[in-house]
């Protein structure tokens with residue numbers, strides 16, 4: 001039953017299969033690739049991910065802790081010889097994922113939701129389980145097949161490469177779609193590895209409790225939660241096997257590592273104020289069309305027209321001048337140049353050109369612009385199918401022309417919201433605490449990151465996470 005999909009994939013790829021016994025699961029598996037190929041594929045995807053996503057470097061002690069716990073998990077696994085690499089991503093979403101070959105990623109968003117090292121061991125153990133059981137090795141090839149079908153976006157790659165979500169989506173998100181059996185197997189391996197490292201195995205069900213609350217609260221479910229089975233079911237299943245459901249309370253040493261860590265979206269990376277995109281790091285703002293759907297990323301944004309027929313991408317270019325960036329864009333042979341424009345937008349040197357791409361699925365028409373903001377070249381690329389381009393061209397031109405330097409010092413020097421720790425002097429509730437000294441996030445969210453309910457009595461001496469700072473979402 002498990003072999004059938006692999007064999008059909010094999011037929012599609014025409015690759016050579018080898019059979020071997022998986023050391024983690026004890027099952028015979030038909031592998032499409034050798035361990036060396038698996039590591040090589042992982043390494044390449046790791047480079048793509050790290051080219052589009054930022055590592056979180058502001059809390060070296062926290063990063064060192066992730067590496068330390070990760071190394072212990074790797075050592076206790078059946079495949080300690082892999083080039084295990086544990087990375088912390090500067091991303092507000094609650095997420096963790098792994099690539100074949102032992103590349104494991106956790107976001108700062110996930111870390112700020114944890115109350116103990118044992119839970120961290122649970123998360124890393126689960127992801128390590130996917131690696132040791134080789135759940136991703138076959139699927140990565142599948143992703144490469146899928147990638148060819150998005151060829152039309154590949155030609156816009158000079159801009160898209162820096163748009164984390166999109167690049168990560170193309171590079172790796174398909175990887176995260178594990179089967180229910182794969183998830184249960186990774187959960188069981190997590191319990192095995194966490195136990196072997198000496199951490200409390202109750203960290204595994206505890207972390208699923210947290211993820212279940214996160215999944216309930218978000219309209220956009222994190223990728224690693226989007227697959228069945230649901231986190232509650234996974235928590236109950238593991239808790240039943242262990243005979244315990246969770247941990248007693250926060251671990252003070254772990255909590256100390258979270259003090260000062262950025263929580264939620266980092267406003268310095270850009271945010272929306274109504275339809276205005278504000279980019280403090282590069283020092284500019286752009287007014288997006290009112291009815292477009294805008295997705296702000298760690299370095300730029302992706303906009304989609306209301307009719308979903310036009311795409312707008314904005315992000316940093318790797319080139320040092322607008323002219324160089326334009327040359328790099330048109331170095332792509334499939335892109336045909338249109339009329340070139342050179343001048344200033346909002347006082348900033350800029351170049352712009354129409355372009356078109358003819359492909360099997362019909363042709364795309366677009367506008368590309370590169371604007372110098374301080375020392376950063378900003379890339380703006382908009383495209384639509386040729387037949388509907390005229391209905392979007394004006395809105396896109398207006399958007400590009402709205403580019404202005406960011407002058408307001410309050411917006412330029414904006415600081416992100418951060419975790420602040422507090423030790424309770426007397427018994428209280430989060431609701432009472434938040435009324436006296438409000439956090440920048442709603443009390444329900446505060447309760448979630450503390451693994452309690454707002455009205456639950458909390459004893460004196462308990463360590464609590466608060467969130468302090470400017471929250472652009474609260475301004476909207």
Ligand SMILES: [Zn+2]
Nearest residue numbers: 130178183186
């Ligand atoms: Zn998983």
